[in-house]
Amino acid sequence: MIFVIDQNGRFLYAADTPADADNWTAVQLPQPCWNPRFKGTRIPDSGEWKGQWEHDGEPVPTSAELCTRVDNYADQARQTVAGDPLRALEYERATAEAQAFKDAGYPADAVPRSVAAWAIMGRAPREAADSMLAESARYAELLYLVRERRLEAKELIRDRIANGAIDEARKAADEAIKAIQTAVTGTGKPEPSLQ
Template sequence: MYYILDSKGGFRYSDATNKNYSDWTLTPVPQPCWSPRFSGIRDDTTGEWSGVWVQEVEPVPTAEEMCFRIDAYADEMRRLVAVDPLRAVEYERTAAEAQAFKDAGYPEDAVPRTVAAWAIMGRTAEEAADGILTEAAKYAEVLYLVRERRLEAKELIRRKLAAGEIDEARQVVDDAIKAIQTAVSGSRSSEDL
């Protein structure tokens, strides 16, 4: 919702869809988010107002805002796990090649390059492939947990807000962020496969 002051110091209202600001009304447009009050004075010579907007109540967050907060946090945590999108592609390719190598019976004459790159420091190609698959399973589990917590929380937020349970919806956000953080922090590996 947008507000302006008319020439008599009263409010005029419009919603965000009024791009041309031509339909200002004296009747407030429904405002689910906040109840501001202007505190200031008007200069009698110029007619201009100086002052500040005072928010009398804490704004009620929308479902979109709360869900965005969860999505943004989940994105940040996924970046911690995969470091960057190209690393995620590398991990997926490495896991696929390690799985194909294992499924073929670990043939010594057909070691994939991604597996061979980890078959160092005394590791055999079979040990490297098994290590890669173990880490890939942990990586996939973290991604599953992040997705499940994120989607579950977003649905619960919508339900809580629809029922008018704002504090409970805020708690859902906090709980989801903690659950995502726990899932990611428990997955950090010192090895870079």
């Protein structure tokens, strides 16, 4: 009889023992799997097992694994902020046009198309440009924050792993992810309105 448990040590199911699995719990499983082992004895009368499952601990993460985790979360955060890459390009172009319009003194006879598109519902071209620039600044700040937290965390992770401080490396990754999440979701709707 073999017993299958999940990664948290909870019992999933039992099955008949395969013919070649006499000592299956003595064989080390490859990382990053945990290596569960059953410690106990079989009751001869009933055939049931008495004992408990133990494992040799959670696999030690590498700096590459933790850095990739932070990078992946930063990618998701940027996706939340900017949407698709073409929308990010649209925001950059709209911001450049709004800034050029402002720098030229908001000329009424030369309103850029991206500004004119936002100058709707009673919004004057100057108000539209200023609104777009304010949203652009917020958008840029969020992207800078994601970048700063991501790069800072990756350096901390590499340093902690190199010094054998695995728990501190995990904590650095978790804190960076939380900081990014708070920045992106804590400021209201993350998507700028540079339409």
